[in-house]
Amino acid sequence: MGKNKQVPVEEQSGPLMADVARLAGVAISTVSRALANPGRVNEKTRAKIDAAAKQLGYTPNAMARSLRVGRSNIIMIILPGSLYYGVSQIIPQVLQSINKALIQNGYNLMIANLDRDAESERHILDLAFGGTARGAIILSSKLPEIDGRSLANAGLPIVSMLLDMSDAGLPSIVTNDREAVRDVTAEMIRLGHRRFLYIAGPEGNYHDVERYAGVLEALRDAGVPESAVSRSGGRLDYQQGFAIGVHAAADFAQLADRPTAVIATSDDMAISFISRVQRMGFTVPGDLSVVSFDGSPVCEFSSPPLSTIEQPVEEMGQAAVARLLGAIGRSPEEPALRTTIRSKLILRESVAAAKG
Amino acid sequence: MGKNKQVPVEEQSGPLMADVARLAGVAISTVSRALANPGRVNEKTRAKIDAAAKQLGYTPNAMARSLRVGRSNIIMIILPGSLYYGVSQIIPQVLQSINKALIQNGYNLMIANLDRDAESERHILDLAFGGTARGAIILSSKLPEIDGRSLANAGLPIVSMLLDMSDAGLPSIVTNDREAVRDVTAEMIRLGHRRFLYIAGPEGNYHDVERYAGVLEALRDAGVPESAVSRSGGRLDYQQGFAIGVHAAADFAQLADRPTAVIATSDDMAISFISRVQRMGFTVPGDLSVVSFDGSPVCEFSSPPLSTIEQPVEEMGQAAVARLLGAIGRSPEEPALRTTIRSKLILRESVAAAKG
DNA sequence: AGCCGTTTAGCAAACGATTGCCAAAAATCG
DNA sequence: CGATTTTTGGCAATCGTTTGCTAAACGGCT
Numbered sequence: 001m002g003k004n005k006q007v008p009v010e011e012q013s014g015p016l017m018a019d020v021a022r023l024a025g026v027a028i029s030t031v032s033r034a035l036a037n038p039g040r041v042n043e044k045t046r047a048k049i050d051a052a053a054k055q056l057g058y059t060p061n062a063m064a065r066s067l068r069v070g071r072s073n074i075i076m077i078i079l080p081g082s083l084y085y086g087v088s089q090i091i092p093q094v095l096q097s098i099n100k101a102l103i104q105n106g107y108n109l110m111i112a113n114l115d116r117d118a119e120s121e122r123h124i125l126d127l128a129f130g131g132t133a134r135g136a137i138i139l140s141s142k143l144p145e146i147d148g149r150s151l152a153n154a155g156l157p158i159v160s161m162l163l164d165m166s167d168a169g170l171p172s173i174v175t176n177d178r179e180a181v182r183d184v185t186a187e188m189i190r191l192g193h194r195r196f197l198y199i200a201g202p203e204g205n206y207h208d209v210e211r212y213a214g215v216l217e218a219l220r221d222a223g224v225p226e227s228a229v230s231r232s233g234g235r236l237d238y239q240q241g242f243a244i245g246v247h248a249a250a251d252f253a254q255l256a257d258r259p260t261a262v263i264a265t266s267d268d269m270a271i272s273f274i275s276r277v278q279r280m281g282f283t284v285p286g287d288l289s290v291v292s293f294d295g296s297p298v299c300e301f302s303s304p305p306l307s308t309i310e311q312p313v314e315e316m317g318q319a320a321v322a323r324l325l326g327a328i329g330r331s332p333e334e335p336a337l338r339t340t341i342r343s344k345l346i347l348r349e350s351v352a353a354a355k356g
Numbered sequence: 357m358g359k360n361k362q363v364p365v366e367e368q369s370g371p372l373m374a375d376v377a378r379l380a381g382v383a384i385s386t387v388s389r390a391l392a393n394p395g396r397v398n399e400k401t402r403a404k405i406d407a408a409a410k411q412l413g414y415t416p417n418a419m420a421r422s423l424r425v426g427r428s429n430i431i432m433i434i435l436p437g438s439l440y441y442g443v444s445q446i447i448p449q450v451l452q453s454i455n456k457a458l459i460q461n462g463y464n465l466m467i468a469n470l471d472r473d474a475e476s477e478r479h480i481l482d483l484a485f486g487g488t489a490r491g492a493i494i495l496s497s498k499l500p501e502i503d504g505r506s507l508a509n510a511g512l513p514i515v516s517m518l519l520d521m522s523d524a525g526l527p528s529i530v531t532n533d534r535e536a537v538r539d540v541t542a543e544m545i546r547l548g549h550r551r552f553l554y555i556a557g558p559e560g561n562y563h564d565v566e567r568y569a570g571v572l573e574a575l576r577d578a579g580v581p582e583s584a585v586s587r588s589g590g591r592l593d594y595q596q597g598f599a600i601g602v603h604a605a606a607d608f609a610q611l612a613d614r615p616t617a618v619i620a621t622s623d624d625m626a627i628s629f630i631s632r633v634q635r636m637g638f639t640v641p642g643d644l645s646v647v648s649f650d651g652s653p654v655c656e657f658s659s660p661p662l663s664t665i666e667q668p669v670e671e672m673g674q675a676a677v678a679r680l681l682g683a684i685g686r687s688p689e690e691p692a693l694r695t696t697i698r699s700k701l702i703l704r705e706s707v708a709a710a711k712g
Numbered sequence: 713a714g715c716c717g718t719t720t721a722g723c724a725a726a727c728g729a730t731t732g733c734c735a736a737a738a739a740t741c742g
Numbered sequence: 743c744g745a746t747t748t749t750t751g752g753c754a755a756t757c758g759t760t761t762g763c764t765a766a767a768c769g770g771c772t
Contacts, residue, residue, distance in 0.1 A: 028721095131419055416729075
């Protein structure tokens with residue numbers, strides 16, 4: 001019925017809510033209500049509206065909606081600028097699981113990269129203060145701040161992943177790194193190992209501090225002196241994980257009283273380390289046992305298959321989203337500020353009993 | 357009854373353009389002009405406005421702007437749902453380079469995952485038709501379409517990465533897979549290899565078709581019969597890259613006349629394959645040479661160090677962005693519809709001359 | 713018929729910016 | 743100093759949706 005004199009030459013923008021209303025023969029406000037709040041409208045008209053919308057291929061304009069209601073449905077994830085290999089390995093999985101969880105709840109995921117430069121921080125803050133982002137998940141990094149603006153007071157819910165920032169009042173999803181390292185170290189002690197090499201990430205890095213503390217705890221618990229462990233690395237960024245392993249191998253060769261057990265803080269360090277020491281003539285696990293961090297799939301197929309502490313990324317992603325949406329959904333009833341997800345030790349052939 | 361004055365829980369709306377105008381003592385339209393078009397306004401007032409904006413910590417509302425001007429500054433990248441390990445390895449780098457290039461041009465990157473389910477496709481199309489996305493980069497996947505809507509007619513500029521869709525009229529950024537495989541196969545023939553094993557990805561997959569064609573071309577060029585190459589794999593998705601390699605190793609063991617050269621279509625296949633055949637007692641490159649695809653950093657440290665064809669992801673990302681922004685900014689002055697980036701063969705110890 | 717509870721129409725004001733317009737003010741120049 | 747150019751100030755419309763409001767339409771029920 002009704003002649004539509006409006007010739008939609010403007011392919012620029014698709015059908016509007018008004019078009020749907022016209023086709024369905026209802027008021028525009030009814031359409032809006034039907035779409036947003038199906039309960040408040042008669043089933044019959046709702047069906048009519050749905051049909052009209054589908055027929056026109058109507059898609060509501062997300063920005064108009066966000067502008068009106070004052071909040072977007074975009075969550076941003078802040079990735080550390082330097083994607084060190086270890087994290088790099090798990091990033092796709094993290095993104096995948098976070099994105100999936102978000103979409104199921106009607107949110108979208110936007111990427112923000114936290115490079116070292118001011119421009120990058122400014123960009124993230126623009127996203128936050130400019131109303132584009134509704135919340136943020138920050139992966140293993142500190143909060144960006146510049147020009148007197150800080151992400152902390154952008155009024156956005158924020159969740160920290162991997163890095164424990166609960167001290168700063170930020171909900172944090174972390175793994176039990178320290179405990180995991182302590183356990184695996186204890187296991188190695190049980191296997192007779194008494195001299196250790198610890199291959200570190202960047203000096204002062206949170207993960208590194210935690211993990212090394214785990215080693216020390218295990219030693220203390222077993223009455224082994226702290227001097228039993230040598231450290232290598234700490235000068236380079238995780239980004240150069242392979243390079244760290246190479247260096248560590250050189251360090252290892254220099255040691256007078258050679259360790260029989262090696263704890264690496266990422267899989268890539270362990271892999272390049274093993275590759276190099278094998279070339280020097282050492283055998284794994286004959287001469288030395290190796291365990292590392294991250295749980296990269298490739299570990300199963302290195303030679304020898306590498307023991308590793310798997311980060312439960314999928315679970316962490318889901319936990320982060322759940323936490324964030326909780327904060328958005330206005331539950332000021334904070335559960336625990338810190339959520340710990342247990343990582344899983346996967347023992348493979350790279351670890352064996354100490355000789356003699 | 358009466359006014360139900362729900363307490364507007366901390367209305368987080370920051371300073372507005374009007375506030376800046378008031379503080380700077382100018383009109384709101386002048387502020388807008390100063391920020392968008394610094395040339396059209398007096399240097400002195402511009403400075404005054406900038407100062408006021410900075411003092412207030414003003415950040416323009418991106419959605420209001422986008423709504424008004426009719427286009428957003430969000431680019432979405434559509435990732436294949438099943439992140440097979442090979443692509444998974446390079447995804448962080450892809451995202452990194454694309455995001456960087458986008459930000460430099462004032463755009464933002466949003467992630468969209470193309471899972472197998474209808475919900476995921478619908479979601480992507482909502483982004484496109486709902487005006488959220490201004491353009492799309494699609495990674496190694498076909499265009500999503502459902503409910504009579506297709507990404508193709510969302511009116512968005514689209515660039516395809518890795519997958520050649522220039523036939524469908526889509527600007528595509530691809531690598532010269534075929535040529536690269538042909539060259540490396542030819543090299544192996546030169547080294548005396550005459551029996552090949554090709555470890556395939558999913559049957560019918562674009563990359564796989566191209567790469568296998570490259571093998572055949574090299575054989576033909578050298579006058580070696582096609583029967584010289586056995587195929588393994590093709591049943592599993594890339595996602596199970598390691599599993600494919602494991603299977604391939606089993607297949608290899610069964611072959612009567614064993615190949616001396618192996619071409620794997622991803623690094624992970626090659627790695628698990630090597631791991632398994634070594635366990636069976638074969639040596640690499642003594643008994644067989646292996647080359648693979650992707651250029652994962654880990655290849656350098658596998659045993660033996662693995663020859664691989666490196667995908668120039670950084671370059672591809674930049675090219676994709678350049679192409680997309682070209683399409684957004686300019687008229688349809690299409691350069692070449694297909695841009696080919698050369699991949700780079702990295703020869704390591706896993707390849708050697710054939711015995712005898 | 714009358715009453716009452718649901719639904720809906722129609723209107724209008726937001727949300728925060730951009731932009732065209734015209735007149736007013738200021739700066740420039742001869 | 744008058745004429746001309748440049749720069750601003752207001753004003754108002756616009757982007758597409760949400761949402762509160764009133765009044766009207768509708769139906770079921772007694």
